[in-house]
Amino acid sequence: MGGDAGQDDVLTVLPGINDDNARHTCREDDMSGAHNGQVLECRGLRKVFGDLVAVDDVGFEIAEGETYGLLGPNGAGKTTSISMVCGLLERDAGEVFVDGDALTTRSVAPKRSIGYVPQELAIYPDLTARENLTFFARLYGLSGGELKARVDEVLTVIGLSDRANDTTDEFSGGMKRRLNIGIGLLHKPHLLVLDEPTVGVDPQSRNAILESVEQLSTQGMAVLYTTHYMEEAERLCDRVGIIDHGKIVAEGTRRELVELVGQKDRVRLLASGDLEGAVNATRDLDYVLEVAAREGGLDFIVECAADNLTALLGRLSSAELAITSVDVDEPNLEAVFLHLTGRALRD
Amino acid sequence: MRAALLIARKDLLERVRDKSAFLYGIVAPLALAFIFSFVFNPIQESTFSAEYVIVDEDGGPIAQAFAESLYGLEDADVATVRRVDSVEEAEQQVETGSDAFAGDEEAQAHAAFILPAGLSDSVLSGRGGRITVIGAAGSDLAAQVAYSVADGFAAELGAVELAVQTVAHSGQLDPATVGGLAQQAAATENPVTVEDVSAQTKQLDQTTYMAAGMSVFFLFFTVSFGVSGLIEERRLGTMSRLLAAPIGYRSIIIGKALTSFALGVISMGILVVATTLLLGAEWGNPIGVALLVVAGVFAAMGVLAVVAATAKTPDQAGSFQAIISLVLAFLGGTFFSIAQVGGIMETISLLTPHAWFLRGLGDLQGGQVTAVLPAVGALLAFGLVTGGVAWFFLDRAVRP
Numbered sequence: 001m002g003g004d005a006g007q008d009d010v011l012t013v014l015p016g017i018n019d020d021n022a023r024h025t026c027r028e029d030d031m032s033g034a035h036n037g038q039v040l041e042c043r044g045l046r047k048v049f050g051d052l053v054a055v056d057d058v059g060f061e062i063a064e065g066e067t068y069g070l071l072g073p074n075g076a077g078k079t080t081s082i083s084m085v086c087g088l089l090e091r092d093a094g095e096v097f098v099d100g101d102a103l104t105t106r107s108v109a110p111k112r113s114i115g116y117v118p119q120e121l122a123i124y125p126d127l128t129a130r131e132n133l134t135f136f137a138r139l140y141g142l143s144g145g146e147l148k149a150r151v152d153e154v155l156t157v158i159g160l161s162d163r164a165n166d167t168t169d170e171f172s173g174g175m176k177r178r179l180n181i182g183i184g185l186l187h188k189p190h191l192l193v194l195d196e197p198t199v200g201v202d203p204q205s206r207n208a209i210l211e212s213v214e215q216l217s218t219q220g221m222a223v224l225y226t227t228h229y230m231e232e233a234e235r236l237c238d239r240v241g242i243i244d245h246g247k248i249v250a251e252g253t254r255r256e257l258v259e260l261v262g263q264k265d266r267v268r269l270l271a272s273g274d275l276e277g278a279v280n281a282t283r284d285l286d287y288v289l290e291v292a293a294r295e296g297g298l299d300f301i302v303e304c305a306a307d308n309l310t311a312l313l314g315r316l317s318s319a320e321l322a323i324t325s326v327d328v329d330e331p332n333l334e335a336v337f338l339h340l341t342g343r344a345l346r347d
Numbered sequence: 348m349r350a351a352l353l354i355a356r357k358d359l360l361e362r363v364r365d366k367s368a369f370l371y372g373i374v375a376p377l378a379l380a381f382i383f384s385f386v387f388n389p390i391q392e393s394t395f396s397a398e399y400v401i402v403d404e405d406g407g408p409i410a411q412a413f414a415e416s417l418y419g420l421e422d423a424d425v426a427t428v429r430r431v432d433s434v435e436e437a438e439q440q441v442e443t444g445s446d447a448f449a450g451d452e453e454a455q456a457h458a459a460f461i462l463p464a465g466l467s468d469s470v471l472s473g474r475g476g477r478i479t480v481i482g483a484a485g486s487d488l489a490a491q492v493a494y495s496v497a498d499g500f501a502a503e504l505g506a507v508e509l510a511v512q513t514v515a516h517s518g519q520l521d522p523a524t525v526g527g528l529a530q531q532a533a534a535t536e537n538p539v540t541v542e543d544v545s546a547q548t549k550q551l552d553q554t555t556y557m558a559a560g561m562s563v564f565f566l567f568f569t570v571s572f573g574v575s576g577l578i579e580e581r582r583l584g585t586m587s588r589l590l591a592a593p594i595g596y597r598s599i600i601i602g603k604a605l606t607s608f609a610l611g612v613i614s615m616g617i618l619v620v621a622t623t624l625l626l627g628a629e630w631g632n633p634i635g636v637a638l639l640v641v642a643g644v645f646a647a648m649g650v651l652a653v654v655a656a657t658a659k660t661p662d663q664a665g666s667f668q669a670i671i672s673l674v675l676a677f678l679g680g681t682f683f684s685i686a687q688v689g690g691i692m693e694t695i696s697l698l699t700p701h702a703w704f705l706r707g708l709g710d711l712q713g714g715q716v717t718a719v720l721p722a723v724g725a726l727l728a729f730g731l732v733t734g735g736v737a738w739f740f741l742d743r744a745v746r747p
Contacts, residue, residue: 088590088747108593116591122584124357126364135357139350139592167364183588 037063038097039113039191039222045084045094047077047246054080056246059094060239062191067213067223069237071230071333073343077246078226079119082193085224086116099190112140115189119196121180125169129160129179132168133186140187150186158182174205181209185216192216193224198232210236230334242337249340258331264289265305267312269298270325281319282312297325305330350594354602358576359609372569372614376561377621380628383557383682397426397489400456402437407467413478413500417460420496426489434461441483457489458482460497488552491712551709555629558622560681562615563643563704567672569614570647573607574655574737577744578664587747596745600738603655604648611644631711635719639707642726646700649733650675656740675699700729 043059055077062068070078083089085096087105096103101110123132133151142150155161158178168176177197184192194213198206213236217223227233233240234254241251250257271278275293282288282300287308290301298316302308305328316323337343362368401417403410420426431437437459461479469476478497482490551559577599580586589599619636622628630636651668658664676682678692679701696702707722 083587083747086591088587105590106596108595111591111593114591116588118584118587120584122588124361124583124585126361127357131357131360135353136588136592138353139589139594141593 039064039099040068040085040224041095041097042085043095045081045096046092047080047084047089048092054246055084057094058241058243058246058248060241060248060251062222062224064190064222065217065220066238067217067225067236069233069240070224070226070243071228071233071237071240071337072226072243073228076228076243078228078243079195080246081243082195082224082226086114086193087111088116112187113190115184115187115192117181117184117192117194117197119199121176123168123176123179123183126167128165128167129155129171130164132179133183136183137186142187154182154186173200174202177201177205177209181212189221191222191224195226196228197225198227198229230332230337233333240333242333242340244337244341250336254333257333257336260336264301264303265331266329267300267302267305267309268327268329269300269316269323271297271316271321271323273321274319275321278316278319278321282315285312285315288312348598348601350592350598351601351605354589354599355605355609358573358602358606362572362606362610368569368572368610368614371565371572372610373617373621376565376614376618377625380554380558380561380618380622381626383561397457397492398455399426399428399458399460399489399493400431400437400440401428401460401462402431402434403462404434404464405462405466409467409470409476410462413460413462413497416500417496426492429456431459437461438481441481456483458493460493551705551712552629554626555622555708556684556705558618558626558628559630559705559708560676560701562618562622563679563701564672564676564681566611566615566643567647567651567668567675570607570611570644571651571654571668571672573603573605573610574648574652575658575661575664575668576603576606577655577741578658578661581744581747582661586745590745590747599745600741604652607648607651608644611647612640615640615644629712631708632716635711635716636708638716638723639704639711639719639726642707642723642730643700643704645730646703646726646733647730649730649735649737650700652737652741653733656737656744676701678702680705697725700726703729 038061040060040062042061045055045058046053047055058077058081060068060070070081072078080089084091084094085103087096087103087107087110090105098110098113101107101113103110124135127135130151133154134147137147137151152161155164158181160175160179160182163171163175168179171179181194181197184194197209197213201209210232213223213225217236217238223236225232225236237254239251239253240257241248242257243249250260252260275298278298279291279293282291287303288300289303290299292299300312302312309326309328313323313326397420399417399420401414403414414428414430417426417428421428431440437456440455441457441459459481461481463477463479466476466478478501480490480494480497482493577586580589580599586599590596619628619630619640623630650671654664654667654671658667676699678696679699680696681701703722703725707719707726710718710722
C-alpha cells in the first residue's frame with residue numbers, strides 16, 4: 001500500500017492538543033473529567049470468539065502525555081483490545097474509563113475524548129479529502145467556522161491542501177494513510193489510539209508517522225500505539241505492554257522490562273595484548289558481572305553499559321591492552337519477548 | 348437524529364458520485380419500460396372481446412333501455428351479453444371470470460350489471476337510482492368498457508335535466524317559472540349513479556403497467572444502495588470509525604434507512620413524471636400515487652434490510668438482493684400480468700410487494716384516492732414485518 005508513496009508523502013508535524021486557540025470547546029469541558037491524571041484506565045478486559053479467548057484479563061493505564069505501546073505478534077489480541085477500549089466491540093468482561101467516564105459500545109460522550117486511527121484505511125473513496133474530513137468532523141460535533149478552520153488546519157498539516165478537492169480514490173497510498181491519521185486528530189482528542197499505523201507503509205512515510213506520534217505525545221496527548229515492530233515500541237513508547245495469546249505477559253518501561261527478564265548489556269571488544277591480564281584487572285569491578293577472554297578479544301556482561309563503559313575502557317587501557325573495536329549489545333524488547341514467550345515477535 | 352441525517356447526506360453524495368443509483372433508479376427502468384410498452388402494446392390492442400351479464404331486478408323502462416344499449420355492443424361484435432336471474436349468480440360468474448379467461452374453464456363474465464328493483468320508478472320520480480357494475484379480476488379493459496357504458500347511460504339521463512335549463516334560457520318560460528325549475532333541478536339527485544365495485548380488480552393500460560412494473564422492479568435495486576450501505580461501511584473499514592464516533596449506533600441504521608427512503612422516493616418520483624411525459628403513462632391521482640410510492644419504498648426497505656442484516660459480505664448481499672428482487676418481481680407480475688396466469692400464481696403474487704403496488708395503481712384508475720388504501724396497507728405491513736425482522740438482526744450488521 002505504501003510502496004507508491006513518494007517525497008510528498010512525508011508526514012510533517014501533526015496538529016497538537018495544546019493549541020488552545022483551535023481547541024474544540026467540548027474538549028475543554030471534558031478535561032474536568034480526568035481521573036487521577038489518567039486519560040485511559042482499563043482493567044480485566046476479556047473477549048471470547050467461540051472457543052478462542054482472544055483477550056483475557058488485559059488492563060493498563062495511560063496518563064496525559066504518555067505513549068503506551070501494545071507490543072505483540074499478529075493475532076496476539078492487540079486490535080481486539082483496542083476495539084474494546086474504543087467502544088467498537090462489546091466486551092465479555094472488564095471496564096474501560098476514559099477521562100474518568102465509563103465507556104461501553106453504547107457510550108456517546110466518552111467517545112469524544114478518543115481519536116481512533118484504524119489499521120486499515122477507513123476513508124470514503126468517492127468523497128474528496130475535504131469531504132471526508134468534514135463528515136467526520138461533524139460527527140464529532142464541530143460546525144460552522146470552527147469546522148472549516150479545523151479542516152483547513154488538518155489539511156495543511158497532513159500536506160493535502162492542494163489535493164483537498166480531489167476524490168481520495170485518486171490518492172497514492174501514502175496520501176490515503178495521511179488522511180486516515182488526520183481524521184483521527186480532527187477533534188483534538190485526549191487519547192489517540194493508533195492501530196499499527198505503519199503496516200504496509202514505505203520507510204519514508206513510516207518514519208514521518210513515528211516522528212509525528214513523538215511530537216503529539218510531547219504536546220500532552222495520551223497515545224495508545226499498537227505494533228508488532230519492536231523498534232517502534234522502543235522508539236515511541238514510555239511504557240510497553242507485551243501481549244501474547246490475548247494476555248499481557250509483561251508491562252513497564254523498556255528498562256523495567258529488560259530487568260524483569262534479568263538480561264544485562266553485553267560488551268564485546270576486539271583487542272590485542274595481555275588478554276588474561278585484562279580479565280584479571282576487570283573481574284573485581286562491581287558492574288562487571290562476567291568477563292572472558294577469547295581469540296582476538298574480550299567479552300563482558302555488565303550492568304548498564306551506558307553508564308559504566310567509559311570506566312571499563314579506562315581500566316583496560318591501564319592494563320596495556322590495544323583496543324580496536326567496541327560493540328555494545330543492550331538487551332531489547334525482542335529479547336524480552338523471546339524470553340517471555342519462547343518465540344520471536346514475528347513468528 | 349443529527350448524526351443520522353449527516354450519514355444519509357454523506358451516502359447520497361456518494362451515490363451521486365458513483366452514478367450507480369442514477370443508472371438503476373432512473374435510466375434502466377425508463378429504458379425497459381419504453382421497450383416493453385413498445386413491444387407489447389400492438390398485441391394487447393388486437394384481442395379485445397368481452398362477456399357481460401345483466402341482472403334486471405327492475406323490469407321497468409329504464410332497465411329495458413339500459414339493456415338495449417348493451418345489446419348494441421353485441422351488434423358491434425364487441426361483447427356478448429347474457430341475462431342471469433340473481434345477483435349471486437352474477438357475482439359467481441364474475442368471480443370465476445379470471446380463471447375462465449386464462450383459458451381453463453368455460454368463459455364466465457368480465458363484468459356484471461346489476462339493475463336493482465325500483466330503479467325505473469326512482470329515476471322517473473326524480474329521486475335518482477343506482478346501477479352497479481362488478482368487474483372481474485384480470486379483465487381490466489373489459490371492466491373499464493362496462494363501466495364506461497353504464498356511466499354514459501347515466502350521463503344521458505342527466506342530460507334531460509340539462510335540457511330544462513336550456514329551455515329556460517331561450518326565454519320561452521317566465522322568470523318565476525325558470526327560478527322554480529332551477530331550484531328543482533338543483534335539488535334533484537343525479538337520476539342514475541353508477542357504482543363501480545370493480546376497483547379492486549382493475550389493472551392498468553399496457554404502457555402504464557410496464558412503466559409501473561419496471562419502476563417497482565428497479566426500486567428494489569435503488570433502495571438497496573441505502574440499506575446495503577451497512578455492509579459497504581464494513582468493507583471500506585469506515586464502520587469502525589462510525590462506531591468510534593460519539594453517536595448512537597442506531598443513528599447509523601437510521602441514516603442508512605433515510606438514504607434508502609430518499610433514493611427510492613426520488614427515483615420513483617422522477618420515473619412517474621418521466622414515464623408520464625415520455626411514454627404517456629397514466630399513473631392516476633397524484634396523491635394516491637404518492638401514497639403507493641411511499642408505501643412501496645417502505646416495503647422494499649424492509650425486505651432489503653433483512654438481506655443487509657444477514658449477509659456476511661458485500662458480494663453475498665449483492666447476490667441475495669438480486670435474487671430476491673428478481674423472484675419477487677417475477678411473482679409479483681412486473682413483467683407480465685399475473686392475472687393472465689391466474690390460479691395459484693395469482694394468490695402467490697399477493698405475497699409480493701410488487702403485486703400490491705401494481706394492484707394499488709389499478710385500483711387508483713377508478714379515481715378515488717381511498718381505493719389505494721388496501722394496497723398501501725399491505726405494503727406498509729410488508730415493510731413493518733420485514734423491517735421488524737431486520738431490526739432484530741441489524742445489530743449484527745453494525746459491527747467493525
